[in-house]
Amino acid sequence: MSGRQGESGVGGSQAPPSAASSSSSSSGTLSSLETLPAPESLPPIAEEEPDEPPPQQPWGRLFALRPGFHSFDCLSNECWFGRDPDCGYSFTRLNLAHTELYKQCSKKHFRIFREPGPRNSHVAYIEDHSLNGTFVNDKLLGKGKKLPLTHNAEIALAQTPNKVFVFSDLMVDSQLEYPxxxxxxxxxxxxxxxxxxxxxxxxxxxxxxxxxxxxxxxxxxxxxxxxxxxxxxxxxxxxxxxxxxxxxxxxxxxxxxxxxxxxxxxxELMEGGELFDRILPPARLSEAICKFYFYQMLLAVQYLHERGIIHRDLKLENVLLSSPEENCLVKITDFGQSKILGETSLMQTLCGTPNYLAPEVLTSAGTAGYGRSVDCWSLGVILFMCLSGYPPFSDQNARLSLREQITRGEYVYCAEKWKPVSKEAFDLVQKLLTVDVDKRFKIEQALAHPWLQDKSMKNRFQQLLTQMNDLVLPSEAPALPSTSRKRRHEKEELPTPKRATQTPT
Known part of the structure; x- marks a missing residue:
């Protein structure tokens, strides 16, 4: 019928009734109703609204790793990254023009795209178009070269430390093993x-x-x-x-x-990594930075001890830094071996990392027990290593076993390593590495030591707290489990040990 209505000119001038009747009788397809005059107004015919296309789902996501950058969802099959304002991800729009990294980036630094793969799948690629290089998992691509972009790949610009993104392939569900x-x-x-x-x-x-x-x-x-x-x-x-x-x-x-x-x-993720990595040769912390970090450690352990908590596994690997910058907060982590004490409790379990164990842990475990002072000894070992760059007690010492070194309090003293260190700093180390628990410095005594009476250092700490929106000291506080990797400095040839109470000449 619609075809015939179109042919009869619906919406045009009306035909005479006789003509319409003639047409109706000759074809047998038009009703007499079609010859009636049209009403003055007809209700409008409702037009079907087209269905909205479903929101496009990203096939990949780039999580930003560096301040100033933002994360990015891969929606289209290709996206360019660089300084050019026409890039889908333009560094120019990130307000990075004042940074050294921005100056090292090309107008079109790299592109991410995907191509069809086997069995209706797709393969993601990254292609380098820069002068200074694009690095994937610390490896240089090379200008004009492409590489399949795998799940969790890290992307750096110009230099390997300049990691700006980690790629998450949203088409590969590698998360199913998790709750x-x-x-x-x-x-x-x-x-x-x-x-x-x-x-x-x-x-x-x-x-x-x-x-x-x-x-x-x-x-x-x-x-x-x-x-x-x-x-x-x-x-x-x-x-x-x-x-x-x-x-x-x-x-x-x-x-x-x-x-x-x-x-x-x-x-919370601590982006500065472990304190251990800051003292690996040839790197070495200045005495001022050692003091700044150690002061924070003491405050943290004091807070724990006041609440009846003993850490029992204090070591460089369990001290994390909030930033790669030298001026940063340090945070103690890994409470897997910690103990909550009662009023008169003493611990009797042998635990902790051997090089940091207090003498009473080795001599009293299972018998008399030990208390908060074990953390003070471990802090002494940490301070020793921060100031000198080598461990006071080591199983590489051929003359004494590690147990004998610790229980006798005979640490390795290398005059050349300690030459730049002040006498006050070494004095605090000695008072913490004292075998006699009753004579060993407690946390409060360490905080009152002359070496730590540094107003500028304490002001710097308070400034950091202010920047972190911490208005009072006990307000705010990546935890890494105890690592079992072999430490490089434990393999060094070390001098003959001296007693922990002996003052160097």
């Missing part, structure tokens, strides 16, 4: 470190892109069925309980906790 609740809140990325009981992963909060650290505790490794809970070398419940209780700018903060086939502790 659903964890996956819904976080995208888990690369491994930051690993230890005897698990590993730490870098992750991103989905709603904010905030970088966090997720400490994954392998249940099968640490839950030793043949040991009672109190004697296990690692206690997740205690660690989480302590993390929830503590609130101090120099202690790591817990964000979330999940349990599945493993335990997952979500912590």
């Amino acid at each position: 659903k609740e964890l996956r819904e809140k976080y995208i888990i990325s690369n491994t930051l470190g690993s230890g005897a009981c698990g590993e730490v992963k870098w992750a991103f909060e989905r709603t904010t892109d905030r970088k966090v650290a997720i400490k994954i505790i392998n249940k099968s490794r640490f839950m030793m069925d043949d040991l009672p809970q109190t004697e296990r070398p690692f206690n997740v419940e205690t660690e989480v309980e302590i993390l929830k209780k503590v609130d101090h700018p120099c202690l790591i903060k817990i964000i979330d906790f999940f349990e599945g086939k493993d335990f997952y502790i979500v912590l």
Whole structure:
């Protein structure tokens, strides 16, 4: 009928009735109703609104790693990155023109694209178009060369330290091994470190892109069925309980906790890494920076001790830095071996890292027990290493076993290493590395030591707190498990040990 209506000129001039009747009778297809005059007004014919296209889903995401950059969703099959304003991700629009990194970037530095792969899949690529280079996982691509972009690949510009993005392939669900609740809140990325009981992963909060650290505790490794809970070398419940209780700018903060086939502790990410890595030869901390960091450590341990918490595993690897910059906050982490004491409690479990163990841990474990002073000894070992660059006690010493070195208090003194260090600094080291627990400095005594009466250093710390929006000291506080890797400086040839109470000449 619609065809005939079109032919009869609907909406045009009306035909005479006789003509219409003739047409109707001859064809037998038009109703007499079609010959009636049209009403003065007809209701408009509702037009069907076209369905809105579903929102385009990203196939990849670039998480920003560097201040000033923002994360980016890969929606189209190609995107250019560079200084050119026409780039899909233009560095010019990021207000980075004053930075050295911006000057090293090309107008079109690199592009990310994807091409069809086997079985209706797609393959993501990155292609370098820069003069100064694009690096993927610390390897230079080379101008005009492309490389498949794998899940969790890190992208750096001009130099390998200039990491600006980590790529997440959203078409590959590598998250299924994690609990659903964890996956819904976080995208888990690369491994930051690993230890005897698990590993730490870098992750991103989905709603904010905030970088966090997720400490994954392998249940099968640490839950030793043949040991009672109190004697296990690692206690997740205690660690989480302590993390929830503590609130101090120099202690790591817990964000979330999940349990599945493993335990997952979500912590703030410390982008400066471990303090251990700052003292690796040929790098060396100045005495002023040692003082600045050690003051913060003392404040953190004082806070713990005042609340009946003993860390028991203080070491350089468990002191993290908030920033790659030298002037930064340090935070103590890894409470897996910590102990919450009662009024008169003494610990009797042998735990901790051998090089940092206090003498009474080796001589009293299982008998008389030990207390808060074990942390003071470990802090003495940390300060010794920060100032000198080598450990006071080492299993590389052929004359005495590590146990004998510690229980006798005979550390290695190398005059050349200590020459630039002040007598006040070394005096504090000696008072912390004292075998006699009653004579060993407590935290309060260490804080009152002349070496730490430095107003400019304390003012700098307060300024950092202000920048972090911390108005009072005990207000705010990536946790890495104890690493088992071999330390390079433990292999050095070391001089003959001297007693810990001996003053150098």
